[in-house]
Amino acid sequence: MSDRIFGALTGLVALAYIVSATQIQEGFLPDPVGSKLFPILVGSIALLCSIAIVIKPDESPDWPGVGTFLSILCAIVALVGYAYTLKPLGFLIPTAVASGIISFLIQRRFLTAVLTGLGLSVGLFVLFKYALGLGLVAFSKNLIG
Amino acid sequence: MEVFSLLADGFAVALTPYSLMLAVAGCIIGTMVGALPGLGPSNGVAILIPLAFSFGLDASQALVLMTSVYYGAMYGGRISSILLNIPGDEPALMTTLDGYPMAKQGRAADALVLSGVASFVGATFATIGLMLLAPILARIAFLFGPAEYFALYLLAFCTLGGMASNNQRKAALAACMGLGIAMIGLDNNSGLPRLTFDSLHLMDGIDFLVAIVGLFAVSEVFIFIESHGKNSAIGVKLGKITIPVKDIVRSFFAMIRASVVGFVAGVLPGAGASLGSFLAYMSEKSISKDKDTFGTGNPRGVAAPEAGNNAAAGGALVPMLTLGVPGSGTTAVLLALLMTLNITPGPLLFIERADLVWGLIATLFIANFVLLILNVPLVRIFVKLLSVPAWVLLPGVTMVSFVGIYSLSGSYFDLLLMIGFGVLGYFLRKIDVPTVPIILGILLGGHMEDNLRRAMVISGGEWTYLFSSPIAIGLWLAAFVGFIAPMFVSKFFKKPQAITD
Amino acid sequence: MKLFKQAGACLLLSVGLLGQATSAECIAPANPGGGWDFTCRSISKIMHDIGAVDKPIQVTNMAGGGGGLAYGHVVNERGSDEELIIAASSATATRLAQNAYAGMTADQVRFLGAIGADPGVIVVGKDSPFNSLTDLLDAVKADPSSVTFAGGSAAGGFDHLKVLMALGRADFTDIAKVKYIGVDGGADAITQTIGGFTQAMTGDISEVVGFLKSGDVRVLAVLTDERIPGEFNDIPTAKEQGIDVVAVNWRGLYVPKDISDEAYNKWSDALAKVGSSDEWAEAMVANGLAPFNKVGDDFAGYLDGVIAEIQTLSKELGVIK
Structure with a gap:
C-alpha cells in the first residue's frame, strides 16, 4: 500500500514536472534538442516508473507509530529553527x-x-574554531551588545 | 617503465610532511567513520567535503584527505561487524556472517587482525590495479565524443539500477529524481532559467553537496529517532591481540581470489564495494571444500569479504577518475569533491593533472600502510569508539553537517533544502528506494543533457549519430544488458538487501 | 604544523580586523579557484605587498548568477563604498552586453582597468586540412554545416563570439548557421577537436599551451594586436592574415559608481602600480597571461567598443532583442 501511495505521488509530481517543462523558454540558437526535450524525457520516464510501482508494489515497510512521527516532526522543527538562528544568535546557543x-x-x-x-x-566550537580555523562566531554581537 | 617514474613523482607529492599528516588524519577519521554504525563512508566523506573547503585545502591536499578517509572507512567497517554483529557500513555486511561467530568463540582479536590483513591485501591489490589499468583507460580519451559520453552515462545509470538494487522500477525512478533536480537552474546552452519557478535561490541550481549531506547524513537522524538508538546487539569482549599466523597463511589465497573478484566488481560503473564483498564471499564459499563451516566462524569467511570490499573500493576509483563515472555511492561523493575543486575527472585528468592523479595513487599506497598499523596493533583504540552512544554521535554528526554546509554557502535556503532532503531521504529509505541513483542523477544530469545536445548540434539533429561509433553501440548494448539481465538472473542470484554503497 | 599556523593566522587576522574595522574588500564574484578568485587574491596581495595600499585587502567570494549576484549587490547596496573593488573579466563585459545581469548595465559601476589578458586563439588538430585562419573561414563560408567549433564557454559566450567576430570580418553574415558546441572548459574543447568530433577549437592560449607543446594541435591564429612575446612568437595574429579581430580575455577590476573621483584615482593608481610590478609579472607567467595594460579612461573607451560589438553580434544571433 505504501508503494501505491508513493507511486501515485511521484506520478503526480512527474506530471507536474512535465507540464512545467513544456513552459520552459526556448533559447535563441540553432540547437536541435532545445531546452525542453531532456526534462520532458526525464519526467516521462519517471512517470512510467511511477505507474510500474503502482501496478507492482513491494510489501509495505513497518511504519512507526504516531508518537515516532511526532518525534521526527519535533526534530525537523528543531533543525529548521537551528538553520534560522545559527547566524543571528551565534554558534553556541543554537547548537546546544x-x-x-x-x-x-x-x-x-x-x-x-x-x-x-x-x-x-562547546566541543565542536573549540574544534572548528581553534583546531580547524573556521570563522565561527560564539555569540552574536546582538546578544552581547 | 613510465608508470614507475610517474609513481615516483607521485610519492614526491604524497610524502611532503603536510600531505602525510593529512593522510594519517584521513585514515584515522576514516576508520572512525567506518567503525561507527550509523556513519557510513558516503556520509563521512560527504560531511567532510564542505569542511575541507573551509580549511582552504588545495586540490591535491583535499583529495589526499578524502581518499584516505574513503579507504579508512572500508577498513573500519569490519570492527563493529565482528564485535557487535552490526555492519559499521554497508560493505561490511558480509563480514558479520563469519566475523561475529568467530568473536563469540572468543577469537575476536584474531578475527580483527585477520580481517585487517585481508583489507590490506585487497586494498593494495586494487591500488596496483588502479595504477596499471587507469592510464590504459585514460588513453582512449580521444575516442570519446558527445555520443559516446551520453551512452556512458546511460550505462552508469543502468548498471546502478540493474545490478545494485533489488527493484529496477525504484532505482530508475530515483535516477529520474536526480536528473530532474539537475535540470533546475540556468540552462547551460541558452543561459535562461529553467524550472526555477522564479526563485532566485534556484537560479544556480541545487548544490549536490546539499543533496548528498541531506539524503545521507540528515536522514540518518530520523532513522535513529525511530529506532531510539536501540541497535546495540550484545558486544563481545576483545582479548589480547596476537597474530593468528596460521589463519592468515591458510586464507592467503582466499584473499587474493577475493581481491580479484572485488576489483572487477568495483570497476563496473555503478556496482561498488557492497557488491564486491558479496561476490567475494559467495565465490569463496562456493569453491570451498568446507562449505558447511561458512557462517559459523570460518576464518576464510572473514578474510574474503574484507579483501573483496577493499579491492572493490579501489576498483571503483578507476571509472571515477578515468571516465568521470563513479563506481559506487562513495565515489559519487568523491566525484562531487572533484567537481567542486574545479577538476573535471575523465581521460584528460591523467594528461593535464598527472601530478594530482599519481599523488593520489601514491597516497593510497601510503594510506594502506598507515591503515594496517591503525587497524592491527592499534585496533583497540577504535574498539573503544563503539561505546560512543547514538544520542551523542547523531546530534554531533548533524551539527557538523550544518556547519559544513553553512560555512560553504552561508545561505539559510541551502540549510532548509538540506533538511528537506533529509526528510525525503528518510521516507525513501523506509520504502526501499535507493538514494545513490539520486545523487548520481544530480551529479551527471547536466553532463548527460549537454552531451546529448552537443551530439545533436554536431550531427545537425540526426538521431542516428548517437549510435554511429562502435564504442557508442557497445556502451548502449552494455547499458541495456546491465539493466535487463538482473531481472532474469535474480531468481538464481539473491542479492543482499539494500545495497546502497 | 601548517594547521596551527593557519589557526594562528586566523586568530591574528581576527584581532587585526577588530583593530581596523574599515579594511578594504575585494569581491570575487565566484567560488574559490576560478579566474575571478585569482584576480582578487593576487591583485589584493600585490597591492598591499608593494605598498600601493596601506592596509591588507580582504577577499570575499560571492558566487551566483555568473557574477550577477555580486554586480547587483554592488549596484544596489554598496553604490558609494570607497573601500570596495570587484574582480571582472571579458565574461563580465559579455554578460553586461547581453543583458544577462537582470537588466543592469555597464554604466552602473565604474571600470577601473585591466592589467593582464589571456589572448584568444583559434586552434585545429595537428592533422587538420586547414593551414591558416583564412582556410578555415573559407570552409565555413562554403558550407557552414561542415565545420563545428568547440569552446569552453556556453553558446553565445565569449568563445563563441570570437569565431563570429572573425567570420564577420571575413564578410560572412549568416552567423546563426555556424555550428558551435560549448563544453566544460578549454581542455575538453581541445580533446573533442583532437578526437575529430569537432573541427576547430576556440579559446584562450593558456588553455592550449600543454597541447601545443605536445604537438597535438596547431594554432591557426592568435587574436591580439601583435604577436605574443616569448616562446609562442611564431604564431601569426589574425590581423596578419587579413582578419582584423582582437579578442582577449582580460583580467581587471571595477568599483562602485558613486565613489569620489579621488577614491577612483587612488584605486586606479594602485592598480597601475600592480600592473607594472615584478610580482604581477611573475603571477602572469604562472597563470598564462599576456601583458595587457589599460587603466582608467583608456580602458573605459576600450570597453565601450567591445560591449557595442558584442551587442551587435548578439542581436544578430538573437541572444538579445
Whole structure:
C-alpha cells in the first residue's frame, strides 16, 4: 500500500514536472534538442516508473507509530529553527539547544540530553574554531551588545 | 617503465610532511567513520567535503584527505561487524556472517587482525590495479565524443539500477529524481532559467553537496529517532591481540581470489564495494571444500569479504577518475569533491593533472600502510569508539553537517533544502528506494543533457549519430544488458538487501 | 604544523580586523579557484605587498548568477563604498552586453582597468586540412554545416563570439548557421577537436599551451594586436592574415559608481602600480597571461567598443532583442 501511495505521488509530481517543462523558454540558437526535450524525457520516464510501482508494489515497510512521527516532526522543527538562528544568535546557543533536542528525541533522558547539548556545542566550537580555523562566531554581537 | 617514474613523482607529492599528516588524519577519521554504525563512508566523506573547503585545502591536499578517509572507512567497517554483529557500513555486511561467530568463540582479536590483513591485501591489490589499468583507460580519451559520453552515462545509470538494487522500477525512478533536480537552474546552452519557478535561490541550481549531506547524513537522524538508538546487539569482549599466523597463511589465497573478484566488481560503473564483498564471499564459499563451516566462524569467511570490499573500493576509483563515472555511492561523493575543486575527472585528468592523479595513487599506497598499523596493533583504540552512544554521535554528526554546509554557502535556503532532503531521504529509505541513483542523477544530469545536445548540434539533429561509433553501440548494448539481465538472473542470484554503497 | 599556523593566522587576522574595522574588500564574484578568485587574491596581495595600499585587502567570494549576484549587490547596496573593488573579466563585459545581469548595465559601476589578458586563439588538430585562419573561414563560408567549433564557454559566450567576430570580418553574415558546441572548459574543447568530433577549437592560449607543446594541435591564429612575446612568437595574429579581430580575455577590476573621483584615482593608481610590478609579472607567467595594460579612461573607451560589438553580434544571433 505504501508503494501505491508513493507511486501515485511521484506520478503526480512527474506530471507536474512535465507540464512545467513544456513552459520552459526556448533559447535563441540553432540547437536541435532545445531546452525542453531532456526534462520532458526525464519526467516521462519517471512517470512510467511511477505507474510500474503502482501496478507492482513491494510489501509495505513497518511504519512507526504516531508518537515516532511526532518525534521526527519535533526534530525537523528543531533543525529548521537551528538553520534560522545559527547566524543571528551565534554558534553556541543554537547548537546546544538543537543537539540537546535531537539527543533527547533519540534516548529520552533529559539530563544526559542537556549535557550532550552543552558538551557538543562547546566541543565542536573549540574544534572548528581553534583546531580547524573556521570563522565561527560564539555569540552574536546582538546578544552581547 | 613510465608508470614507475610517474609513481615516483607521485610519492614526491604524497610524502611532503603536510600531505602525510593529512593522510594519517584521513585514515584515522576514516576508520572512525567506518567503525561507527550509523556513519557510513558516503556520509563521512560527504560531511567532510564542505569542511575541507573551509580549511582552504588545495586540490591535491583535499583529495589526499578524502581518499584516505574513503579507504579508512572500508577498513573500519569490519570492527563493529565482528564485535557487535552490526555492519559499521554497508560493505561490511558480509563480514558479520563469519566475523561475529568467530568473536563469540572468543577469537575476536584474531578475527580483527585477520580481517585487517585481508583489507590490506585487497586494498593494495586494487591500488596496483588502479595504477596499471587507469592510464590504459585514460588513453582512449580521444575516442570519446558527445555520443559516446551520453551512452556512458546511460550505462552508469543502468548498471546502478540493474545490478545494485533489488527493484529496477525504484532505482530508475530515483535516477529520474536526480536528473530532474539537475535540470533546475540556468540552462547551460541558452543561459535562461529553467524550472526555477522564479526563485532566485534556484537560479544556480541545487548544490549536490546539499543533496548528498541531506539524503545521507540528515536522514540518518530520523532513522535513529525511530529506532531510539536501540541497535546495540550484545558486544563481545576483545582479548589480547596476537597474530593468528596460521589463519592468515591458510586464507592467503582466499584473499587474493577475493581481491580479484572485488576489483572487477568495483570497476563496473555503478556496482561498488557492497557488491564486491558479496561476490567475494559467495565465490569463496562456493569453491570451498568446507562449505558447511561458512557462517559459523570460518576464518576464510572473514578474510574474503574484507579483501573483496577493499579491492572493490579501489576498483571503483578507476571509472571515477578515468571516465568521470563513479563506481559506487562513495565515489559519487568523491566525484562531487572533484567537481567542486574545479577538476573535471575523465581521460584528460591523467594528461593535464598527472601530478594530482599519481599523488593520489601514491597516497593510497601510503594510506594502506598507515591503515594496517591503525587497524592491527592499534585496533583497540577504535574498539573503544563503539561505546560512543547514538544520542551523542547523531546530534554531533548533524551539527557538523550544518556547519559544513553553512560555512560553504552561508545561505539559510541551502540549510532548509538540506533538511528537506533529509526528510525525503528518510521516507525513501523506509520504502526501499535507493538514494545513490539520486545523487548520481544530480551529479551527471547536466553532463548527460549537454552531451546529448552537443551530439545533436554536431550531427545537425540526426538521431542516428548517437549510435554511429562502435564504442557508442557497445556502451548502449552494455547499458541495456546491465539493466535487463538482473531481472532474469535474480531468481538464481539473491542479492543482499539494500545495497546502497 | 601548517594547521596551527593557519589557526594562528586566523586568530591574528581576527584581532587585526577588530583593530581596523574599515579594511578594504575585494569581491570575487565566484567560488574559490576560478579566474575571478585569482584576480582578487593576487591583485589584493600585490597591492598591499608593494605598498600601493596601506592596509591588507580582504577577499570575499560571492558566487551566483555568473557574477550577477555580486554586480547587483554592488549596484544596489554598496553604490558609494570607497573601500570596495570587484574582480571582472571579458565574461563580465559579455554578460553586461547581453543583458544577462537582470537588466543592469555597464554604466552602473565604474571600470577601473585591466592589467593582464589571456589572448584568444583559434586552434585545429595537428592533422587538420586547414593551414591558416583564412582556410578555415573559407570552409565555413562554403558550407557552414561542415565545420563545428568547440569552446569552453556556453553558446553565445565569449568563445563563441570570437569565431563570429572573425567570420564577420571575413564578410560572412549568416552567423546563426555556424555550428558551435560549448563544453566544460578549454581542455575538453581541445580533446573533442583532437578526437575529430569537432573541427576547430576556440579559446584562450593558456588553455592550449600543454597541447601545443605536445604537438597535438596547431594554432591557426592568435587574436591580439601583435604577436605574443616569448616562446609562442611564431604564431601569426589574425590581423596578419587579413582578419582584423582582437579578442582577449582580460583580467581587471571595477568599483562602485558613486565613489569620489579621488577614491577612483587612488584605486586606479594602485592598480597601475600592480600592473607594472615584478610580482604581477611573475603571477602572469604562472597563470598564462599576456601583458595587457589599460587603466582608467583608456580602458573605459576600450570597453565601450567591445560591449557595442558584442551587442551587435548578439542581436544578430538573437541572444538579445
